[in-house]
Amino acid sequence: MFILWSKLTDKKKRLKLEQSFYLNADVCQVAQDLLGKVLFCKSDGVISGGMIVETEAYSEKEKACHAYNGRRTKRTSTLFERGGTSYVYLCYGMYHLFNVVTNVNGVAEAVLIRAVEPVQGVEYMVRRRNARRLTPQLTSGPGKLSIALGIGKEDNGLDLSGEKVWIEEWGISPSVTEFGQTTRVGVDYAGDDAQLPWRFILKGNPYISNKGK
DNA sequence: GCAATGATTTACT
DNA sequence: GTAAATCATTGCC
Numbered sequence: 001m002f003i004l005w006s007k008l009t010d011k012k013k014r015l016k017l018e019q020s021f022y023l024n025a026d027v028c029q030v031a032q033d034l035l036g037k038v039l040f041c042k043s044d045g046v047i048s049g050g051m052i053v054e055t056e057a058y059s060e061k062e063k064a065c066h067a068y069n070g071r072r073t074k075r076t077s078t079l080f081e082r083g084g085t086s087y088v089y090l091c092y093g094m095y096h097l098f099n100v101v102t103n104v105n106g107v108a109e110a111v112l113i114r115a116v117e118p119v120q121g122v123e124y125m126v127r128r129r130n131a132r133r134l135t136p137q138l139t140s141g142p143g144k145l146s147i148a149l150g151i152g153k154e155d156n157g158l159d160l161s162g163e164k165v166w167i168e169e170w171g172i173s174p175s176v177t178e179f180g181q182t183t184r185v186g187v188d189y190a191g192d193d194a195q196l197p198w199r200f201i202l203k204g205n206p207y208i209s210n211k212g213k
Numbered sequence: 214g215c216a217a218t219g220a221t222t223t224a225c226t
Numbered sequence: 227g228t229a230a231a232t233c234a235t236t237g238c239c
Contacts, residue, residue, distance in 0.1 A: 066224095073223085073224070073225095074223090074224095075223065075224075089222095089223085090221085090222055090223070091222090091223095092220080092221070092222080093220065093221025093222040093223080094220055094221060094222085
C-alpha cells in the first residue's frame with residue numbers, strides 16, 4: 001500500500017526554500033529533508049514540477065563523489081560553490097543528472113535528486129518524454145526526471161533562489177516511518193563507501209527508481 | 214520475464 | 227582506451 005503524497009497536500013502553502021536550508025553542513029540531513037519538497041523548472045516558457053521522493057547524498061570525503069579528496073576539474077568546480085547552487089552534469093554521455101549543492105563555498109557536497117512525483121505541468125512532462133500519458137516510469141530515475149522537467153546542461157551552476165530552477169516547501173511533512181534509507185545506486189566502484197546508507201526515499205511511493213535494492 | 218547492449222561526453226590511466 | 231551517480235530496446239529463455 002502506498003500513498004501519493006501530492007494528493008494530501010495543502011497547496012495554498014507554497015514557500016521557496018531559503019538559502020540557509022542548503023548551507024547545512026550535514027549533507028545527509030539535507031538529503032532527507034528534501035523528500036516531500038517540490039522541484040520546479042521553467043523551460044521553454046512553461047513551468048513544470050514534481051515532488052521529490054528519492055535522493056542521494058555525496059561528499060568530497062567519500063569515493064563515490066566526483067570531487068573526492070578535493071578533486072577539482074572543469075566539471076566538478078560547480079560542486080565547490082555555495083549551497084543552493086544547481087549541479088547538472090552529463091552521465092554516460094546521454095543523461096543530465098540534477099544535483100543540489102550543499103554546505104558552504106569551498107566544500108564539495110551535493111544531493112542527487114533521483115526521482116520525483118509529477119505535480120505541475122504534467123502534460124508537458126509527458127510530451128518531453130515522448131510518452132502518451134502519465135505513468136510511474138515518467139520520472140522514476142535521475143535521467144528521466146531531467147528530460148521530463150526540461151533540465152539540461154545550461155542549468156548547471158544556477159542559483160536556486162532564481163526564477164529558472166528552484167525548490168518549494170509545500171507543507172508536506174512525512175513521518176519518520178515513511179522515510180526509507182538504503183545504499184546508493186550505481187556506485188560499486190567506490191569500494192567501502194558504496195556501503196554508506198546515503199540514499200533516502202519516501203517508502204512505497206510508485207515513482208521511486210527500482211534499481212539498487 | 215530477464216540479461217545483454219548501445220548511445221556518447223568527461224576524466225583519468 | 228576504459229569506465230562512469232543511466233535508460234530504452236533487443237533478443238533470448
